Amino acid sequence: MTTRSEPGHCRPDPGLSAIMNERRQLINLAYRLLGSLADAEDAVQETYARWYAMPRQQQEAIQSPGAWLTKAASRICLNVLSSARSRRERYVGEWIPDPLPDRAEWIDGRSGNIPVDPADRVTLDESVNMAFLVVLESMTPAERVAFILHDVFRYSFAEVGDIVGRTPAACRQLASSARRRVCAAQPPATSTARRADIVRNFKQAWEAKDIEALIGLLDPDASAIADGGGVVGAVLRPIEGAEQIVRSLAHLEGRLRNLTILERTVNGQPGLIAQQDGVTVSVYAFEVAGDRITRIWAVRHPDKLRPWTVRTR
Known part of the structure; x- marks a missing residue:
């Protein structure tokens, strides 16, 4: 293929593909770093904007465009994380990372029931389950970036140091500190099948309004956190204790008529969604330890429900 360089002709970019x-690698990285799909999409868009703002000659001089894009995206995310704390301090109520559906359930809420580009989907694994993402929120920006880049994406500490502007030894310490936080927060291992059974039993007890069964499925010290962002009615502080959580569910059932509860995969784990008149109004993620539910995260912010399928059945 020849390359046109005369005025009035666009030169094809052989490296465009x-x-x-x-893109998918960058979306996966940015979501894990930021916990927000919208922020991740913005970070990736800014990364590409910076790439195409460079002269062609400068682009061609870069030996590994993928490495350049990863470095640029990570630095953009680091800057976003540094400002996110102050933004989330002003957030109305509790802030929960964006819940992600299984890929078969993912749609583009901006264009109806049309599947999004596969490049915009986040690969679901243990590094995106809700409990893991919540622990990441407790880390400093540098800890989070160092940990995700090294432990999840397997970048060397020398590469991480080049991205965050610290020595490899300092990055090793940051990742180690983050790793301790993750390990300390991990509940006892429970198989996916067992978690699914417990969540299913919770759904059935909720639908049957079986108060005793619901309380029995919850750890006595369980907590529930709701995120409506002030856009919709939501509990502004965590609910502590099994009985209080069940009362809150009963209140929600009474306030929202014709509520349909469906089993769905939420961030790679068994979860539930609530629909009203065919529209997803809540997504529920669960942490299970042994045979009890220890934490529930309920997301009701409409912007965070954008990727979820709207069904009428």
Whole structure:
């Protein structure tokens, strides 16, 4: 293929396909760093904007465009994380990372029931389950970036140091500190099948309004956190204790008529969604330890429900 350089002609970019193929990797990285799909999409868009703002000659001089894009995206995310604390301090109520559906359930809420580009989907694994993301929120920006880049995406500490502007030894310490936080917060291992059974039993007890069964499925010290962002009515502080959580569920059932509860995969784990008149109004993620539910995260902010399928059945 020849390259046109005369005035009035656009030069084809032979590296365009390779550059755009990095998009999914960048979305996966940015979501884990930021916990927000919208912020991740913005960070990736800014990354590509910076790439295409460079002269062609400068682009061609970069030996590994993928490495350049990853470094740029990570630095953008680091800047976002540094400002996110103050933004979330002003957030109305509790802030919960964006819940993600299984890929078969993912739609683009901006364009109806049309599947999004696969490059915009986040790969679901243990590094995106809700409990893991919540622990990440407790870390400093540098800890989070160092940990995700090294432990999840397997970048060397030398590469991480180049991104965050610290020595490899300092990055090793940051990742180690983050790793301790993650390990300390991990509940006893429970198989996916067992978690699914417990969540299913919770759904059935909720639908049957079986108060005793609901309380029995919850750890006595369980907590529930709701995120409506002030856009919709939501509990502004965590609910502590099994009985208080069940009372809150009963209140929600009474306030929202014709509520349909469906089993769904939420951030790679068994979860539930609530629909009203076919529209998803809440997404529930669960932490299970042994045979009891220890934490529930309920997301009701409409912007965070954008990727969820709207069904009428």
